[in-house]
Amino acid sequence: MDLYLPIANLSVNALVIIALGGGVGLLSGMFGVGGGFLTTPLLIVYGIPPTVAAASAASQVTGASVSGVFAHWRRGGVDVKMGGVLVAGGVVGSFAGAGIFRLLQASGQIDTVIAIVYVLMLGSIGSMMAREAVQAILARRRGHAGAAARRRHHPLVAALPFRTRFYASGLYISPLAPLLLGFFTGILTILLGVGGGFILVPAMIYLLGMATSVVLGTSLFQTLFVTAAATMVHATTTKAVDIVLAGLLLIGSVTGAQLGAKFASRARPEYLRLALAIIVLLVGTRILLGLVWRPEEIFTVELS
Numbered sequence: 001m002d003l004y005l006p007i008a009n010l011s012v013n014a015l016v017i018i019a020l021g022g023g024v025g026l027l028s029g030m031f032g033v034g035g036g037f038l039t040t041p042l043l044i045v046y047g048i049p050p051t052v053a054a055a056s057a058a059s060q061v062t063g064a065s066v067s068g069v070f071a072h073w074r075r076g077g078v079d080v081k082m083g084g085v086l087v088a089g090g091v092v093g094s095f096a097g098a099g100i101f102r103l104l105q106a107s108g109q110i111d112t113v114i115a116i117v118y119v120l121m122l123g124s125i126g127s128m129m130a131r132e133a134v135q136a137i138l139a140r141r142r143g144h145a146g147a148a149a150r151r152r153h154h155p156l157v158a159a160l161p162f163r164t165r166f167y168a169s170g171l172y173i174s175p176l177a178p179l180l181l182g183f184f185t186g187i188l189t190i191l192l193g194v195g196g197g198f199i200l201v202p203a204m205i206y207l208l209g210m211a212t213s214v215v216l217g218t219s220l221f222q223t224l225f226v227t228a229a230a231t232m233v234h235a236t237t238t239k240a241v242d243i244v245l246a247g248l249l250l251i252g253s254v255t256g257a258q259l260g261a262k263f264a265s266r267a268r269p270e271y272l273r274l275a276l277a278i279i280v281l282l283v284g285t286r287i288l289l290g291l292v293w294r295p296e297e298i299f300t301v302e303l304s
Helices: 014-031 036-046 050-073 080-107 110-141 176-192 197-206 212-236 243-264 269-292
Strands: 002-005 010-013 164-166 171-173
Touching: 002 243, 010 014, 014 036, 014 243, 036 050, 036 110, 036 269, 050 110, 050 176, 050 212, 050 243, 080 110, 080 176, 080 212, 110 176, 110 197, 110 269, 176 197, 176 212, 197 212
Parallel strands: none
Antiparallel strands: 002 010, 164 171
């Protein structure tokens, strides 16, 4: 079942795109990430132009996040106050990212920059999460899981002024920390078409010291509003949003997010973190190969 994508200017198999969206939605509900960090590179591998893939993935992540937020909201897993601060920073960051996107697009280096940023960030974050998850799993098997200390925010976060209480997250920190974190993820949302969850979730755990019970839901809350803003910015500036492509992705992702949230509530957190780390590292490796692997034929001609 082939459908024509007007902005991407090519035909795709609709069932393949829907299945891809379903897998991304599953990750959204399980790990609190929008899934765009997988959607964009997978669409590029499928043959979608990188600029269209990044812009359309942002709109798809919005839909997946809506479903995931409602699932976590019913379980009391969303810190609205923390999410609001993250959203404020993310919206401002999305406008800053749009300016960077246009500059790179004009220079002709946008595709290379997207790939390099993905490799660096996925590699570093995946390694950190894998190491921590393996340590937690080994500690549990040795019977030392109960000795784990309560997470605390990073000393740099503690040094920031204007502290306030985030009751649902169990924190007393400056709102400047989540504001800057949201700003950074907003830039990533525009440049890479991601919700920023694969950065936001570990940052909320290791930098802000948030309670793990609200990390996933709050991450999706921020992702929902920031990706919606990013989609509007793309639609009005870069003109790269393919609504047909985004719609196909959404069909699968909304259902997948509900299933993922149910699974996450039953699985051990350390195993979820390890699974996400493995996925992140695999995607990063695939993109790195695309940068350095020289094909046998640089140019190909396909006759139909």
